[in-house]
Amino acid sequence: MRNTIRETNKKEQTNNLEVKNKRMIRQKKTGKQVSNILVWAGILIFSIYFSVYTVLRYQRLVASYFDLGIMHQTVYNTYRAIQTFDFSRFLEMTNPHGFEQVKRMAIHNDLFLALISPLYFLHDGPSTLLVLQAVVVGLGAWAVFNISLKVFEKNSQQRLISVIFAFSYLFYPPLQRAVIYEFHAVTLSTSFLLFMYYFWSKKKYAWSLFFLFLSLLTKEHMGLTTSFFGFFILYKTINSDLFLPKKKEISEYIVSLKKKHLKAWFPLIVIGVSVVWFFISMKIIIPLARPQGGHFALDYYSDLTHFLRYIYRKDTLIYFYQLLSPVGFLSVFSLPHLLIVFPEFAINLLSTSFNMRNIIYHYTAVITPFVFISAIHGFHSIYSFISSQKNIQIKFGKDRIFVILSTLFLIGLLFVSYLEGPLPYAKKKDIYAFTHVPQTLPAIKKLSKELSDEYIKISSTGHFAPYFTSRRYFYNFSDYYVQADYVIVSINEAKKGWQKEIMATAYDKLRSDQDFFLVYKHNDLEVYKKIIKLQE
Secondary structure: OHHHHHHHHHHHHHHHHHHHHHHHHHHHHHHHHHHHHHHHHHHHHHHHHHHHHHHHHHHOOOOOHHHHHHHHHHHHHHHHHHHHOOHHHOOEEEOOOOOOEEEHHHOOOOOHHHHHHHHHHOOOOHHHHHHHHHHHHHHHHHHHHHHHHHHOOOOOOHHHHHHHHHHHHHOOHHHHHHHHOOOOHHHHHHHHHHHHHHHHHOOOHHHHHHHHHHHHOOOOOHHHHHHHHHHHHHHHHHOOOOOOOOHHHHHHHHHHHHOOOHHHHHHHHHHHHHHHHHHHHHHHHHHHHOOOOOOHHHHHHOOOOOHHHHHOOHHHHHHHHHHHHHHOOHHHHHHHHHHHHHHHHHHHHOOOOHHHHOOOOHHHOOHHHHHHHHHHHHHHHHHHHHHOOHHHHHHHOHHHHHHHHHHHHHHHHHHHHHHHOOOOOOOOOOOHHHHOOOOOHHHHHHHHHHOOOOOOOEEEOHHHHHHOOOOOOEEEOOHHHHHOOEEEEEHHHHHHOOOHHHHHHHHHHHHOOOOEEEEEEEOOEEEEEEOOOOOO
16 A cells, blocks of 8 residues: 555656656747747847938938948949949949049958949849848847857856847947948948857857958958957967966867867967958058058058057047946956957057047947957856855845846946937937938939939039949049039038038039039039030
8 A cells, every 4th residue: 555655656756747847848948939039029120220210311311422322332333343244343432532443442441342242133222231231230139149148058047138138239329320320341240250259159160260251351450350369269279267278288289289170270260361361451452452552541540659648538438438338347357358359449549530439430340249248258257256155145046146137237238228329219319310301302312313324423412422322433522523424512511511621612613613504403402514515
């Protein structure tokens, strides 16, 4: 009888255990599905919102020649080169500060523009670039999500914090503002660098190299940051501690190299490819494309004798606050990961150009991935330290500590998003394109159709430019307007815009130029046509 009871109890315990295990498996599966759906929903909403807003920004004359018009003309000419087999147009653009045709590499070596030019077979307008940018940058949230899952893989709340980090990426003000501000190939590198790091962490080296190559093609100096990534993973490969590797560890690494283990060789490949590409870009490709040689941006660093003066200033502190506050300054708790992007910090901080220390533009694109990678590791370090304190652990429990920290992080993120972000609820919201419909817009749309022949040479002021850069020759309005067949001017921009010193003089000259006559005027818009002189 007793044996029967014991057997019955054992069966009940076994059944209860099986039911409990099945319930846990179902909960885990449900948690996985819910977290995946949340992240993909966030990516979709981000992509749609910023696609709509940036396209509307272009359509309503908020975008400008710098840099949407420039990028569009380059990609359009490359697309036409492929379509017509006239490869003299490959990566060709009109000099933004002159009148001659140049290769894009005379300004920046962002060869990635050539890779995306086939998309113009679907739609050959600036909208293609803007939608592509919003979607690719949005997909970076999936990389952030998976990096966080990897870091917190031993924690029962890993999906909670990973979803929060994915959304913190999508709500990150510098990222959102970089997407809003025109189009730049380097802005796409935010996602490429995140996936490069993620696939390295998963030991999928071929995919990591693929995203490394994509990153390198977005701008000439990218090799500096990726080489630092290479040195970082070299150190991690040899030694996982914070201290210098021991002789034994170095010897083991050398043995791995001799055995041709990919894990051992991968850091050296990353460093080698990065350094070689950087020097090829700076010493061969760009100088060959520029008649005067060198890189135009080197003038920003012509006087580094007082470099401390560039670093220790108020705007530098504001810059770091705007970069790190959205992630609760967690990045400083994992400095080795943040220092991967040291070259980019140096480039921005030592420049005489204030714009490079402003989160409105694209100069944060390379920094953003490592702000999040270091923030994820920083959160892990803080959680590990707090949960290791026995009195705190007994009082709250590890899971509750994790939830409390996650909640505080989320509240801080939303608060900074309100203070610094561009979304409609934010204090510094950027919704001008939603509310502003210029009176000249119908006339500009009509003109862009009437002057759609790509061989008509046009000069225009900046905000009209994206409508007229689907052509081989386009001249940013200046004294070089004389090269154009038509000149399209916003009087207000010519006299009060950021290039008013150049444009106001050119406008006065145009009004009295006997070779051009006014063919259309409507409010702020004036259109001039060149007089065709018949040869005697």
